[in-house]
Amino acid sequence: xxxxxxxxxxxxxxxxxxxxxxxxxxxxxxxxxxxxxxxxxxxxxxxxxxxxxxxxxxxxxxxxxxxxxxxxxxxxxxxxxxxxxxxxxxxxxxxxxxxxxxxxxxxxx
Amino acid sequence: xxxxxxxxxxxxxxxxxxxxxxxxxxxxxxxxxxxxxxxxxxxxxxxxxxxxxxxxxxxxxxxxxxxxxxxxxxxxxxxxxxxxxxxxxxxxxxxxxxxxxxxxxxxxxxxxxxxxxxxxxxxxxxxxxxxxxxxxxxxxxxxxxxxxxxxxxxxxxxxxxxxxxxxxxxxxxxxxxxxxxxxxxxxxxxxxxxxxxxxxxxxxxxxxxxxxxxxxxxxxxxxxxxxxxxxxxxxxxxxxxxxxxxxxxxxxxxxxxxxxxxxxxxxxxxxxxxxxxxxxxxxxxxxxxxxxxxxxxxxxxxxxxxxxxxxxxxxxxxxxxxxxxxxxxxxxxxxxxxxxxxxxxxxxxxxxxxxxxxxxxxxxxxxxxxxxxxxxxxxxxxxxxxxxxxxxxxxxxxxxxxxxxxxxxxxxxxxxxxxxxxxxxxxxxxxxxxxxxxxxxxxxxxxxxxxxxxxxxxxxxxxxxxxxxxxxxxxxxxxxxxxxxxxxxxxxxxxxxxxxxxxxxxxxxxxxxxxxx
Numbered sequence: 001x002x003x004x005x006x007x008x009x010x011x012x013x014x015x016x017x018x019x020x021x022x023x024x025x026x027x028x029x030x031x032x033x034x035x036x037x038x039x040x041x042x043x044x045x046x047x048x049x050x051x052x053x054x055x056x057x058x059x060x061x062x063x064x065x066x067x068x069x070x071x072x073x074x075x076x077x078x079x080x081x082x083x084x085x086x087x088x089x090x091x092x093x094x095x096x097x098x099x100x101x102x103x104x105x106x107x108x109x
Numbered sequence: 110x111x112x113x114x115x116x117x118x119x120x121x122x123x124x125x126x127x128x129x130x131x132x133x134x135x136x137x138x139x140x141x142x143x144x145x146x147x148x149x150x151x152x153x154x155x156x157x158x159x160x161x162x163x164x165x166x167x168x169x170x171x172x173x174x175x176x177x178x179x180x181x182x183x184x185x186x187x188x189x190x191x192x193x194x195x196x197x198x199x200x201x202x203x204x205x206x207x208x209x210x211x212x213x214x215x216x217x218x219x220x221x222x223x224x225x226x227x228x229x230x231x232x233x234x235x236x237x238x239x240x241x242x243x244x245x246x247x248x249x250x251x252x253x254x255x256x257x258x259x260x261x262x263x264x265x266x267x268x269x270x271x272x273x274x275x276x277x278x279x280x281x282x283x284x285x286x287x288x289x290x291x292x293x294x295x296x297x298x299x300x301x302x303x304x305x306x307x308x309x310x311x312x313x314x315x316x317x318x319x320x321x322x323x324x325x326x327x328x329x330x331x332x333x334x335x336x337x338x339x340x341x342x343x344x345x346x347x348x349x350x351x352x353x354x355x356x357x358x359x360x361x362x363x364x365x366x367x368x369x370x371x372x373x374x375x376x377x378x379x380x381x382x383x384x385x386x387x388x389x390x391x392x393x394x395x396x397x398x399x400x401x402x403x404x405x406x407x408x409x410x411x412x413x414x415x416x417x418x419x420x421x422x423x424x425x426x427x428x429x430x431x432x433x434x435x436x437x438x439x440x441x442x443x444x445x446x447x448x449x450x451x452x453x454x455x456x457x458x459x460x461x462x463x464x465x466x467x468x469x470x471x472x473x474x475x476x477x478x479x480x481x482x483x484x485x486x487x488x489x490x491x492x493x494x495x496x497x498x499x500x501x502x503x504x505x506x507x508x509x510x511x512x513x514x515x516x517x518x519x520x521x522x523x524x525x526x527x528x529x530x531x532x533x534x535x536x537x538x539x540x541x542x543x544x545x546x547x548x549x550x551x552x553x554x555x556x557x558x559x560x561x562x563x564x565x566x567x568x569x570x571x572x573x574x575x576x577x578x579x580x581x582x583x584x585x586x587x588x589x590x591x592x593x594x595x596x597x598x599x600x601x602x603x604x605x606x607x608x609x610x611x612x613x614x615x616x617x618x619x620x621x622x623x624x625x626x
Contacts, residue, residue: 030156031163045189046160051144054153073120073159 011042016052017095018042020061020080020088027065027079055077061087113175117223118162119155119276123169125176133181134281141282143191154276161188166500171310219274219283219420220267228268236283237418259352270411270427271420291492340416347410351403394445399440453571457537458528462579465521468555471584472519472614477591480558494569499562506560509546509574513586513599515617516579523548523555528573543567544574559595580617585625587614 015037022028022036030053037043056062061084066074080088116133125133140157144150164184166174173180195312205235218237219230219506231249235242252260274280408431415422469488516522527544531537545563561574580586587597590612601615601622614625 031159034160046187047157047189047191050153050156051158054149056155057152058149065622073162076156 008044012046014095015042015048017088017091018054019049019052020058020084020091023062023078023080023084024088027077029067029077031075031109033078041071056084062086117280118160118165121162121166122443123162123165124174125181126178129176129178129181132163132178132185133176136181136185137276138281139191140274141279153278157188158276164188177340185231196619201240216281217280217282218271218414220271220275220282221280222275222316228264229269229273230264230267233271233274233283234267239332270414270422271418273421328349336416340413343409343413344417345413345556347408347413349408351406351410353407354402355399383484393586394442397438397445400434404435404438407431452532452536453530454532454570455534456530456535457534457539457541458526458536460527461525463523463525464518465555467521467524467550467553468519470521472553473577473578473580473584474554474589475592476554476556476589477595478547478558479591495560497560497562505563505567505569507559507561507572507574508562508596509557509576510596510598511557511592512575513588513615513622514577515582515619515621518579519581519583521555521581522579523581523582524577526575526577527535528571528575528618530571537570540567540570540572541601544572546574546576548576557595559590567602580622583617585614585616586622588612 018037018040019033022033024097028036030049033053034043034046034049037049038046053062057064057078061081062078062082063084064078066102067077069075111128113126114122116125116130117554130328137158140154144154145585159185163179164187168176168180168183197619216237221236222229224242226232226246231245232242235245249260249264272279274283357526408428411427414420465473488603493506496503496504498507525546527541529537529540529544531540543564544561546563548557548558555578557576561572563569563572578586588611593608593611599607599610599622601610601621601624602618602620603624605624615622615625616625
């Protein structure tokens with residue numbers, strides 16, 4: 001129980017970085033974003049992603065547009081904005097530092 | 110074969126088994142409860158519903174006919190429950206906790222865009238009240254054709270303020286159960302069984318918080334009942350207040366004093382305004398007055414309908430907008446009033462004397478002219494003036510002041526001292542000449558009119574009139590009992606109060622009036 005909880009917390013912490021990272025190359029449809037995240041076992045339930053997407057969008061890091069998809073509803077595509085790209089860059093740097101720090105610490109033990 | 114229903118989730122139509130539908134609608138309801146805030150929450154909810162629709166669509170494409178309960182459970186597993194959704198960086202977690210004890214399946218008024226003819230107001234209302242929309246539409250059309258223009262007005266207002274049911278959760282909410290006593294009891298019972306269960310499982314550690322939430326539920330139920338009660342009261346007050354107010358202003362009737370009593374219990378607003386300012390200014394002032402008094406009444410109405418039907422609106426925008434318009438109207442009204450003050454700048458006065466042909470009369474009898482019976486008293490008063498009907502015309506009538514003074518001349522005389530104000534002295538002079546006052550003398554009796562009136566089209570400019578009866582020294586004057594109701598200001602040597610001087614004969618001495626025993 002304790003393990004699951006800590007795991008979930010850690011995942012949640014890096015999820016924001018991962019969402020931005022997934023969108024780093026091209027605009028993506030929500031379901032594709034989810035697919036990528038699920039493949040890498042980052043997301044336990046899909047529901048966590050939506051509030052984060054909308055919040056990042058409202059904070060100006062993400063933008064979106066609609067695309068017609070044959071039959072059925074139009075699809076919502078999210079993409080990185082300029083501030084989003086800068087933000088991703090900073091987060092990437094920090095992640096590398098963090099990664100190094102953790103590895104460093106573990107190797108000393 | 111299970112019974113299936115057809116549902117529409119964000120433009121996708123599904124056949125779904127009844128128990129699966131139950132489960133799905135509860136889930137969407139839960140989500141709607143969780144994401145209950147402003148813009149951002151709506152967007153999250155729409156995104157999630159789109160995804161749910163997509164996942165279900167995939168299941169159908171795999172060759173299934175109808176959605177089953179397992180499929181819904183599968184989708185729910187994949188999406189997670191609202192409590193997994195907490196995005197720590199905003200207040201959602203605190204919000205979610207605060208929301209937990211809410212009663213499920215609240216009913217809200219929405220506009221039903223899918224069954225609309227115009228704006229979906231009738232269909233939304235009929236869904237809310239659980240009746241056939243056709244009845245409401247017929248009622249509405251009949252009202253419009255009967256010339257009840259207000260109904261069109263109300264329709265437009267509802268169109269603007271009632272939101273359209275956009276998400277599926279909102280569509281469910283639109284049909285949801287109402288917080289009736291039975292439902293409250295039901296939800297409390299559900300909660301109690303949960304309490305018992307958790308007591309059995311956890312040995313009572315959670316019972317405190319659970320018990321609290323039962324309390325909150327009951328309180329919420331009571332709160333809902335009170336909200337409906339207060340809301341209904343607000344609706345009735347706001348609605349009738351506004352309608353009566355509008356009618357009274359438009360017709361210039363005295364209905365007004367029954368509705369907005371308190372300020373000036375008997376004021377015929379438009380009637381009096383007509384005597385104070387020019388017609389153009391009257392319409393402007395009336396319009397402003399409608400806004401200044403009407404907006405608070407509409408806000409009451411709005412707040413009431415919100416409390417009863419619980420539709421969501423942008424309260425801030427509506428509130429600020431209404432307050433802004435109200436403030437502008439109030440300031441404009443004040444500006445119009447200040448502009449009016451200009452009309453009172455200059456004062457002017459004039460005196461007219463008329464000697465009464467009464468050489469042999471020893472005692473002059475002063476009475477009120479009762480033959481001018483075409484004057485019916487009217488209840489509207491302001492300052493010293495009244496609105497009266499004279500020859501079927503509404504005129505402004507003032508109360509003259511009556512004085513009795515001595516004169517060294519040998520005849521009785523009546524002196525009229527008129528006073529009025531205006532923009533400049535010429536204007537004041539013109540306003541002054543509008544004062545009409547009649548008196549008549551016959552034999553030894555002087556008949557005074559009770560009122561002076563203002564000539565046709567004459568505005569109120571603080572016109573005043575003093576009627577002074579000049580009595581030669583040594584002669585007598587009898588003050589008729591009728592004069593008691595007039596505005597008397599008579600000095601006498603006996604120090605008797607003005608009102609008690611009536612019905613008595615007085616002698617004019619060199620020093621003043623002396624009671625004749």
